[in-house]
Amino acid sequence: MYVAEVVEEHHDRPERKRRLGILFWICVGWIGLNIIGAIFANVLPLENPLFQNYTAVNAGPSLHHLFGTDDLGRDIFARIVYGSRVSIEVSLGAMLIGFGLGAPLGMLAAYRRGKFDSILTAVMYVFLAFPAIIATIAVLSFWTPRSLLKIIIVVGIASVPLVYRVIRSATMNFASRDFVIAAKVQGATDRRILVKELLPNIAPVGVSFLLIGIATVVTLEGALAFLGLSVNPPTPSWGNMINESLSILQVNPWLAIFPSLAMCLFLLSLNFIGDRLRAHFEVSEAKL
Amino acid sequence: MLVGIVFIISVGAFYLIHLLPGDPAAVILGTGDTPENRARLFKELGLNKPILEQYFVWIKNVLRGNLGTSFISQTSVWSTIKAALPIDVEIIVLSQILAFAVAIPTAMISARKPDGPLDRLLGATSFTLLSIPSFVIIVLLVLFIAIKLGVPHTGVSSYVSLGQDWVVNLESLALPSFTLALGSFVVYYRVLRSDLIATLQEEYITMARSKGISQRRIMWRHAFRPSSVALLGTAGVNIGGLLAGGFIVQYLLSIPGLGYTLIQSIGLSDYLVVQGIVLVVSVGVILINFAFDLIINIVDPRISRE
Numbered sequence: 001m002y003v004a005e006v007v008e009e010h011h012d013r014p015e016r017k018r019r020l021g022i023l024f025w026i027c028v029g030w031i032g033l034n035i036i037g038a039i040f041a042n043v044l045p046l047e048n049p050l051f052q053n054y055t056a057v058n059a060g061p062s063l064h065h066l067f068g069t070d071d072l073g074r075d076i077f078a079r080i081v082y083g084s085r086v087s088i089e090v091s092l093g094a095m096l097i098g099f100g101l102g103a104p105l106g107m108l109a110a111y112r113r114g115k116f117d118s119i120l121t122a123v124m125y126v127f128l129a130f131p132a133i134i135a136t137i138a139v140l141s142f143w144t145p146r147s148l149l150k151i152i153i154v155v156g157i158a159s160v161p162l163v164y165r166v167i168r169s170a171t172m173n174f175a176s177r178d179f180v181i182a183a184k185v186q187g188a189t190d191r192r193i194l195v196k197e198l199l200p201n202i203a204p205v206g207v208s209f210l211l212i213g214i215a216t217v218v219t220l221e222g223a224l225a226f227l228g229l230s231v232n233p234p235t236p237s238w239g240n241m242i243n244e245s246l247s248i249l250q251v252n253p254w255l256a257i258f259p260s261l262a263m264c265l266f267l268l269s270l271n272f273i274g275d276r277l278r279a280h281f282e283v284s285e286a287k288l
Numbered sequence: 289m290l291v292g293i294v295f296i297i298s299v300g301a302f303y304l305i306h307l308l309p310g311d312p313a314a315v316i317l318g319t320g321d322t323p324e325n326r327a328r329l330f331k332e333l334g335l336n337k338p339i340l341e342q343y344f345v346w347i348k349n350v351l352r353g354n355l356g357t358s359f360i361s362q363t364s365v366w367s368t369i370k371a372a373l374p375i376d377v378e379i380i381v382l383s384q385i386l387a388f389a390v391a392i393p394t395a396m397i398s399a400r401k402p403d404g405p406l407d408r409l410l411g412a413t414s415f416t417l418l419s420i421p422s423f424v425i426i427v428l429l430v431l432f433i434a435i436k437l438g439v440p441h442t443g444v445s446s447y448v449s450l451g452q453d454w455v456v457n458l459e460s461l462a463l464p465s466f467t468l469a470l471g472s473f474v475v476y477y478r479v480l481r482s483d484l485i486a487t488l489q490e491e492y493i494t495m496a497r498s499k500g501i502s503q504r505r506i507m508w509r510h511a512f513r514p515s516s517v518a519l520l521g522t523a524g525v526n527i528g529g530l531l532a533g534g535f536i537v538q539y540l541l542s543i544p545g546l547g548y549t550l551i552q553s554i555g556l557s558d559y560l561v562v563q564g565i566v567l568v569v570s571v572g573v574i575l576i577n578f579a580f581d582l583i584i585n586i587v588d589p590r591i592s593r594e
Contacts, residue, residue: 133529137532137550138562141554223423223532226423256428260427264421268415268416275415
């Protein structure tokens with residue numbers, strides 16, 4: 001019986017490379033919808049997210065206000081759509097900085113090796129040891145007045161060592177492979193090898209990590225909002241909205257539920273896309 | 289290495305104030321900016337001396353356990369931290385016990401039949417939980433459970449420490465610990481599951497199976513130990529995020545731990561308290577990471593030999 005079990009278990013090792021599936025495309029669509037909503041928020045037929053309608057305070061969902069209104073009579077649906085701007089801007093901006101600095105440095109370090117690599121890696125690991133979240137909180141607490149740009153800069157710089165580590169180890173996997181050596185023998189320039197040979201190979205790891213990074217920053221924005229460190233009210237953001245809902249949780253639960261739902265669905269889609277892509281390109285989760 | 293990192297953290301915490309635009313004295317004093325306070329601050333920190341000397345004055349005080357006296361609440365920063373820290377430690381310890389207690393058996397169940405119905409169910413559950421931030425979980429818990437059932441979510445004044453009355457204390461910390469445990473469980477479950485599946489493919493496991501050793505014994509005695517290295521590594525890294533998550537949960541439930549104190553101090557612009565908490569927490573995270581590295585070396589002696 002045991003032998004049978006052993007054989008069977010070897011047999012049904014699942015094929016990791018699967019088709020992406022319908023759910024994957026639904027998730028992509030959802031993220032796309034969010035991005036379109038964020039870009040065209042002021043063109044879409046939405047109410048002004050800052051308009052306070054005192055005749056409809058803490059109203060439940062209705063045809064007039066799809067998701068209801070908050071304690072100042074502002075339309076929750078409009079605020080969620082506008083709020084997605086903050087999440088998307090902060091996460092894309094921070095990742096632009098993180099990947100813009102971390103990825104080239106990581107690739108170069110893994111390709112060149114030598115002293116450049118060992119010094120840079122040592123420096124990055126020291127920064128990695130420093131709890132990034134605490135550092136972010138510390139800097140943002142006293143760098144006043146707070147603005148979206150400052151949040152992007154702080155979070156982006158905090159992500160550089162993480163990106164560096166992932167990209168460096170991904171590049172290391174390929175840097176001494178035969179096709180790179182072949183390119184070198186043929187006299188290809190370093191730049192050509194990095195861009196044409198190495199970059200396409202590490203792209204799957206990079207994209208997977210990018211998705212995780214975006215999800216992390218969206219969560220972080222929420223966390224910062226609770227600390228009062230996100231964008232200043234009355235600007236809506238998902239984190240700000242959940243935070244504002246706390247004092248009136250019993251009166252108006254919708255104000256907590258809808259932004260939470262928006263954030264969780266966004267994160268779930270990102271995570272699902274990342275998971276499917278990892279399975280498709282056979283990127284192991286442990287590498288990230 | 290450890291000493292180096294702690295040194296850099298101390299420089300970072302010290303230099304924080306000078307990185308920011310504006311008059312450092314004004315930032316430190318906040319709303320307590322009176323001529324007397326200003327004079328006291330200059331004397332204590334030597335603000336008119338060169339920056340290197342300022343650092344040595346500061347670090348000497350810190351090493352003696354003197355993190356300064358808040359210019360806003362007029363209490364010593366260290367005593368504030370000392371009162372709040374045990375709460376954070378308790379919440380984290382409780383949540384980690386819970387998380388491991390659930391993650392280890394469920395990961396084993398999943399790994400026994402990968403892609404079986406139980407594995408799929410657990411996988412989908414953990415995947416969904418992965419996408420729900422801890423602050424959303426706590427809001428929903430308060431909304432749907434605490435308010436309806438009347439589970440105590442204490443206020444600051446009614447908080448009871450473990451020594452005073454452990455039943456009431458555990459009751460009030462149940463909700464935050466559970467919330468943090470949920471977040472950790474997901475991560476631990478996923479890491480341990482994929483590791484166990486890989487380990488169970490090894491030849492020595494096949495060997496053990498063919499000898500007729502029971503499934504349970506194979507899991508615990510043969511597969512668990514080699515698979516637990518990545519789990520411990522993840523747990524060490526997870527602690528930093530856990531602390532920050534704990535901060536917000538504390539704030540939402542008005543439990544007067546470090547997080548609650550930190551958020552209040554940010555609101556009051558009480559620089560010295562924020563600086564003290566950042567320093568203590570950062571050093572704490574580093575020490576915990578270091579401790580986990582040591583444990584990993586004990587579990588897998590090959591690592592230290594490399």
